[in-house]
Amino acid sequence: MAANTVTPVLPAPAGPAAPPGPDASAAAPADATPKLGLPLPVLHATVLDWYxxxxxxxxxxxxxxxxxxxxxxxxxxxxxxxxxxLPVWETWLERWPTPADLAAEAPGEAVRMWGRLGYPRRALRLHGAAVAITEKHGGEVPDDHATLLSLPGVGEYTAAAVASFAFGQRHVVLDTNVRRVFARAVTGAEYPAQATTAAERRTATALLPAAERTAATWAVAVMELGALVCTARGPECGDCPLFTSCAWQRAGRPPYEGPARRGQTYEGTDRQVRGKLLAVLREAHDEVPQARLDAVWPDAVQRARALDGLVADGLVEPVEQGVYRLPR
DNA sequence: GAAGCGTGGCC
DNA sequence: TGGCCAAGCTT
Incomplete structure (x- = not known):
């Protein structure tokens, strides 16, 4: 299975805290990555074999x-x-095996099937994408990045991911996993910046294999490395194929220094109230009277604000005074 | 560019 | 225990 044609030649292990001096990159061969110090073909083979x-x-x-x-x-x-x-994906595709199948349904059915996955606007957008694909793209998921990007709920990452994973194309696929792997292995930082930077995009572009199919596998392989080994907390560096060449490792694993990463408060927020309201509507298979919604949260002002927000977002549909349901 | 948007699991 | 994190997108 593992057709190992290239034996990775990693640089001699440096001391645990060897600082990557500025001369390190200057002395590196032209096709080597800065700080990482590995020739690209070796880097690619190392990660692809690991994957x-x-x-x-x-x-x-x-x-x-x-x-x-x-x-x-x-x-x-x-x-x-x-x-x-996993389980939601299975049942979703059983029920709606094609975009047209989903497009034929009411958006509220998508919201209901979404269950407790969270961020239910994604369900609405996926339904919207299915409608667009059915009406404007012949029922086939578009295979080019720009068209994908025009679909609701599809941003830079998702467009690149679908083009790469579903169609085998060559794209920079920059998600949180990839950003973290590069932050550590290439830049020597424990975590990437909060927002994606142009420098990150340049790094990812420079490291992307030239061959289309190889690039597609590389994209998913780096993501997988970030998801399984180079994790946010408690990375398993002993299992990492890049252990000896990783800039963060070679720098002695310095702790994150940037601004505090934004925490997600939840308890007591509108978000929590929206979640409770929508849960009632999901589980009811028909219209819901106001009283049932009132029961989920004591603060009437906040409750009304949350419900208004859901209606504004298209997640909830007012039927008549004091009666609501998922959108049809 | 920052804020808002769900839910649950983990250390 | 509770803060942090999980294959982002939209406004």
Missing amino acids: EANARDLPWRTPDASPWAVMVSEFMLQQTPVKRV
Whole structure:
């Protein structure tokens, strides 16, 4: 299975705290990555071999996964762990195997099927994407980045991911995993900046293999490395194929220094109230009287604000005075 | 560019 | 325990 044609030649292990002096990159061969010090072909082979041996067996990665199946997985995986996505993805594709199947349904059905995955606007956007694909793209998931980007809920990352994973194209796929791997291995920082920077994009572009299919596998392989080994907390550096060349490791794993990363408060927020309101509407299979919604939160002002927000977002539909339902 | 947007698991 | 984090997008 692991057709190892290239034996990675890693640089001699440096001391644990060897500072990457400015001369390190200057002395490196022209095709070596700054600080990482590995020739690109060696870097690629190292990560691709690791991926071949360690990749998870995820259903949207099988050869028979349709572009639509890949797109659904990408929507669901936005800010959501794989483990929680798996069962919903299965039932979703059983019920709506093609974009047209979903497009034929009421948007509220998508919101209901979304269950407790979180960020239910994604369900609405996925439904909207299915409608657009059905009405404007012949029912086929577009295979080019720009068209993908025009779909609701599809941003830079998702467009690149679908083009790469579903169609085998060469794109910079920059998600939180990839950003962290590069921050550590290349830049020597424990965490990337809060927002994606032009420098990160340049790094990712410079490291992308030239060959289309190789680039596509590289993209998913780096993501997988970030998800399984180079994790945000408690990275398993002993299992990392880049251990000896990683800039962060070679610098002695200095702690993160940047501005405090924004925490997500939840308890007592409108977000929590929206979640409780929508849960009632999801579980009811029909219209819901105001009283049932009033029961979920004591603060009437905040409750009304949350409900208004849901209506404004199209997640909830007012039927008549004091009666609500998921959108049809 | 920052803020808002769900939910659950982990250390 | 509770802050932090999880394959982002939109406004």
